[in-house]
Amino acid sequence: MRYMASYDFMESFRNANQWFGATAQSFASYPAFALAPNPAFQWLAAWGEVTERSFERMIAKPDWGIDTFTCDDGKDHLVKVEKIVEGAFGDLIHFNVTGREKAPRKVLIVAPMSGHYATLLRSTVKSLIRDCEVYITDWHNARDIPVSEGKFDIEDYTLYLVDFMKKLGPDTHVIAVCQPVPLTLAATAYLAEKEPEAQPRSLTLIGGPVDPDATPTDVTDFGRRVTMGQLEESMIQRVGFKYKGVGRKVYPGLLQLTSFISMNAEKHAKAFSDQIARVAKDKAGDNDKHNKFYDEYLAVMDMTAEFYLSTVDRIFKEREIAKNEFVVAGHKVDMGKITTVAIKTVEGEKDDISAPGQCIAALALCTGLPDSKKASHVEPGAGHYGIFAGKSWRNNIRPLVLNFIDENSAAPAKPKKAGKKAANTNAA
Structure with missing residues (x-):
């Protein structure tokens, strides 16, 4: 109580x-x-x-605020936010620009579930709508999800991504931002083994903790210092009587916001x-x-307790993704099974949340992927937010990502057997 x-x-x-x-x-x-x-x-x-x-x-979900978009024909077209897949813990939504021809690129943005709503990526979405059919994961606030819907941990999150990728089909290009990077990689590897024909064409992994120990930060140090018992005792609460999720154990958004602000x-x-x-x-x-x-920054959402605790325990403490030991629904996922999906990592030189080295570790895990399908980029002078929004994203990273998508839009040829060697991080 x-x-x-x-x-x-x-x-x-x-x-x-x-x-x-x-x-x-x-x-x-x-x-x-x-x-x-x-x-x-x-x-x-x-x-x-x-x-x-x-x-x-602090308690209001921001609106997307993307009502119209001016296309190459010089006309303003209405943008409809449509739900493609509905789930208890999150939806797959599409920004449908009405009246224009279908864009040649199909992009799925995997938004983080780390305290803020998917609308944190509003500027990222707006920058891609011009050239792409944009889809995004829209995670729900745990306080509004009845206890009867059951648990939601990182395995459930990964299976949601699997379902979203299968729905969109193999001509999809996935862009994962921050927290979901390791789980997006795991979802792709899961598909590579279970349903290889449903794999996306490419993955762009932006500033995520694939290997948190590669370059320690204050975030990773915190995960090391505290025990799981301490976290559960100090961070986890039950949703109060005001919301539909009354009684659900969560890591409250207001508590997360206190942590965010205390860092600066x-x-x-x-x-x-x-x-x-x-x-x-x-x-x-x-x-x-x-x-x-x-x-946007003050609009926070609750995370389910099991998602938060399993993230800290399995991603940061046990490093299951980094050690290629992640298990989803009883199945051990092998990143080496990814053989056709082009992968590009993007990191910020001054990222103090997921420092350079943490994300690029994904390339070395994909031992079955040829070097020609691997690429990386470190943005000079960019912090965490800058690598997916702001000037660094608009001027430098976005064009690189679109070029990478175009270079890997063709259906993949039958994969050649690749030796188990380290990634060529200089590939274009």
Whole structure:
């Protein structure tokens, strides 16, 4: 019961702070105060506005906000978000640009389940819609999933990816971002053994922890320091009575957000104090840089307890993917069985979450894949976020990824037997 009480306490704390913000803004904006102008009231109103907005965003799933798209014909076409596959824990959705010819490239983006919604990849999706038919995994908030739907761990996640790939067919190009990189690799290897005709044409793996020990970071060090018992005792709570998933064990989004912010506490504190100053001086707006970033960053979702704990235990502590010992539904997956799927890894030089070396380890695992099907790229000066969004993605990485897709769009020839050697990381 105490796990549920803790969950409800966090929700009450969030709700109270939202109310405090709204109250402060309302009080400081009382019209009579204009008779005796005082900067203190402007600052109080600004604090209230920023506070209310921030705490309100923590429980709302952001909208995709991709309503229209201007195509090569110069016309604005409506974009419909369509569910292709519906599941209890996640859907496969398609951004259907109505009225245009079908794009030549079919791309599946595997979004992370690491505290934020798939909408975190909004800019990635928008940058690809122009040239591709874009599909993405849209994971659900665990607090809204009834206990009757059962568990959801990393094996279940992998099988979801298998089903999504089978649905889209072998002419698909998969782009996995961050957390799902090792599980996407495992799903492809699973298909290579079970249903090789359903494998995608290519995999682009962006900033994921295939081998967390290749280049340790604060994230991997944390996974090493704490025991599984400590994690379960301190991080896991039961969903409160307000939501459909009442009673489900989760790693709460609000607790995750606390961890995210604590990693760069001074940076975030300065960002909010600067925003309060801008609001007080009437220099802020709904779509300014701060609000655009934090409206997404503060919107967090709960993860099922079994998914979080199995990720830490099996991916980071036991390194099952890195050691090629991962088991899915009783079947030991062998990455060496991937023989026809072209694989490209992308890493950021200054990535402090999944540092260079962690993702490229995927290439060495794929011993059955010829070097001509392997490629890698390290983006100079880019951090974690920059390798899938922002200037580095738009100007450098996206063109490389599209070129890689085009080079590997033809149906693969019958694979040649490859020796068990290390990957050629310089392949184009």
